[in-house]
Amino acid sequence: xxxxxxxxxxxxxxxxxxxxxGINLSVVDGEFVGIMGPSGSGKSTLLNLLxxxxxxxxxxILLNGTDPGSLDQxxxxxxxxxxxxxVFQNFNLMPTLTVEENIVLPLTLDGEKISVMKKKxxxxxxxxxxxxxxxxxxxxxxxxxxxxxxxxRAMIHRxxxxxxDEPTGNLDTKSSKDVxxxxxxxxxxxxTTILMVTHDPLAASYCKRIIFIKDGxxxxxxxxMRGQRDFYEKILxxxxxxxxxxxxx
Ligand SMILES: Nc1ncnc2c1ncn2[C@@H]1O[C@H](COP(=O)(O)OP(=O)(O)O)[C@@H](O)[C@H]1O
Ligand SMILES: [Mg+2]
Numbered sequence: 001x002x003x004x005x006x007x008x009x010x011x012x013x014x015x016x017x018x019x020x021x022g023i024n025l026s027v028v029d030g031e032f033v034g035i036m037g038p039s040g041s042g043k044s045t046l047l048n049l050l051x052x053x054x055x056x057x058x059x060x061i062l063l064n065g066t067d068p069g070s071l072d073q074x075x076x077x078x079x080x081x082x083x084x085x086x087v088f089q090n091f092n093l094m095p096t097l098t099v100e101e102n103i104v105l106p107l108t109l110d111g112e113k114i115s116v117m118k119k120k121x122x123x124x125x126x127x128x129x130x131x132x133x134x135x136x137x138x139x140x141x142x143x144x145x146x147x148x149x150x151x152x153r154a155m156i157h158r159x160x161x162x163x164x165d166e167p168t169g170n171l172d173t174k175s176s177k178d179v180x181x182x183x184x185x186x187x188x189x190x191x192t193t194i195l196m197v198t199h200d201p202l203a204a205s206y207c208k209r210i211i212f213i214k215d216g217x218x219x220x221x222x223x224x225m226r227g228q229r230d231f232y233e234k235i236l237x238x239x240x241x242x243x244x245x246x247x248x249x
Contacts (some may be wrong), residue, residue, distance in 0.1 A: 001027050001028055001029045001031070001063075001064060002025070002026065002027040002050070002059070002061075002062070002063055002093065002161060002193070002195075003025075003026050003027075003060075003061075003062040003151065003161065003172055004023055004024060004050070004059070004061055005024055005025070005026060005059055005060045005062075006022045006023075006026040006048070006058065006059040006060070006226070007022065007023040007024075007025075007047050007056050007058075007059035007060070007061065008020055008021060008022050008023075008056060008057045008058040008059050009042070009046075009049060009054070009056055009057050009216075010057045011036055012029070014181070016192055018087065019042045019045045019216055020042045020046060020049075020056075020216045021047055021215070021217050022058075022059065022215040022217070023046060023059070023213075023217070023218050024218065025215075025218065026194060027195065028193075029160075029191070029193055029201075030187070030191045030192075030193055031181070031193055031194075031207070031208060032184070032187040032193075032194045032206070032207050032208045033125060033194070033195050033196070033207060033208070033209045033211065034195075034196050034198055034203075034204045034207035034209070034210040034211070034235070035047070035195065035196065035197045035198075035210075035213060036198065036199065036201075036204055036210055036212050036213070036215035036239065037163075037212050037214050037219075037240075037243075038200070038242070038243045041213045041215060041216065042215075042216040043165075043197040043213055043247050044165055044197060045216075046197075047165050047195070047197050047215065048141055049061065049065070050161075050163055050195065051069040051080070051084060051086060051163050052079065052080050052084070053074050054229055055222060056069070059069075061100040061131035063083060063084075063160075063161065064083060064161075065215065066079065066083075070166050073225040076163055077171060078110075081101050081109060081110055081152060081157065082110070082157060082159070083159055083160050083161065083241045084159050084160075084161055084162075084163060085153075085154030085155055085157070085161070085162040085163070086093050086154055086162075086164070087147070087150050087163070087164040087167045088113055088164075088165050088166075088167070089165060089166040089167065089169035089170055090170060091138075091143075091146040091147055091149075091150045091170075092150065093146055093149060093153075094138070095137070095138050095139060096137075097137075097138070097248070098134070098135055098136060098137055098138075099134050099135070099136050099137075099138060099141065099149050100121065100134040100135065101150045101248065102138060102149060102153055103121060103124070103125075103134075103149060103156055104117045104120075104121055104156060105151045105153060106153065106156055106157050106170065106215060107120070107156060107157060108231075110157070115199075117120060120156055121134075121156070121235055124152050124155060125152065125172075126186055126234075127185075127231055128148055128152050128182060129148075129150065130148050130152060131146070133148075133149065135191055135224075140179045140221075142175070143170055143171055143172075143175060144171055144172070144174070144175025144178055145177065147167060147168075147171060148168055148169075148179065148182065150167075151167075151179065151182055151183075151186075151211065152209065155186065155190075155192070155208070159192075160193060161193050161195065162186070162192050162193065162194045162195070163195050163196075164183070164194065164195070164196040164197065164198075165196075165197045166197055166198055167179060167183075167196060167198070167201075167203075168180065168200055168203045169198075169199075170200065173202075176200065176202065176203055177202075180202075181201050181206075181213070183196070183206060184206050188209075195225060201235045201239065202232065204232075204235050205224075205228050205229075205231045205232035206228065207224065207231075208224050209221060209222070209223045210222050210223075210235060211222070211240060212236070212242055219242065220238065220242070222234055222238060
């Protein structure tokens with residue numbers, strides 16, 4: 001599904017800052033992987049490179065056998081629309097469009113037939129439990145609902161890989177749990193591969209594997225073995241080890 005080799009990203013011109021210092025990572029079909037680490041450790045940078053929003057300084061990304069770096073602008077845009085789905089912290093919905101119009105936007109851009117769009121929309125809305133929202137404007141729905149809509153938009157074209165950057169970052173606990181249960185459902189029932197950046201240990205406990213990044217390097221990884229509660233405890237102690245005050249003295 002995804003293979004990343006010696007991925008490096010420098011920002012800046014003369015005085016370069018090494019945001020990623022050679023990341024190696026493999027993700028197989030159907031995995032649900034979390035990315036954690038202190039603020040500024042390079043999590044969003046990694047996700048943006050995988051999302052083909054930004055280009056690496058060095059190293060290679062292979063997504064379903066394709067190196068996005070070898071594609072021209074038009075091919076990248078098509079690749080992104082067909083193979084990837086994105087969910088962000090701030091939902092990124094279009095305020096002038098209805099919920100329904102927001103969700104089918106990727107298909108509209110790809111010139112899909114209206115009858116096919118309607119069918120896909122109906123199946124997905126039912127699956128995500130957002131049918132009553134479809135005709136509303138995005139200003140009329142709550143944050144938790146908006147994130148469900150954003151997930152629907154990210155999923156409408158059945159992408160192989162869903163990328164999420166702090167998807168619960170603006171949500172209360174109840175809405176966070178709803179959205180994470182949605183991710184879990186997508187992963188388990190639809191076999192969607194998910195890569196999610198989060199600083200929230202509860203959200204992270206829904207993942208099957210967590211990789212920890214610090215100062216642009218992959219420092220550790222843990223897998224869920226004995227259920228979600230046990231994994232949550234493991235995540236907390238890993239975070240304490242990696243980010244904790246112990247390291248300051
Ligand atoms: N566009 C940019 N230009 C310069 N520096 C950047 C840019 N984006 C991120 N950085 C820097 O790279 C580092 C990693 O950022 P980021 O990937 O956003 O971290 P995280 O998501 O883990 O908080 C930070 O030190 C940040 O200031
Ligand atoms: Mg970030």
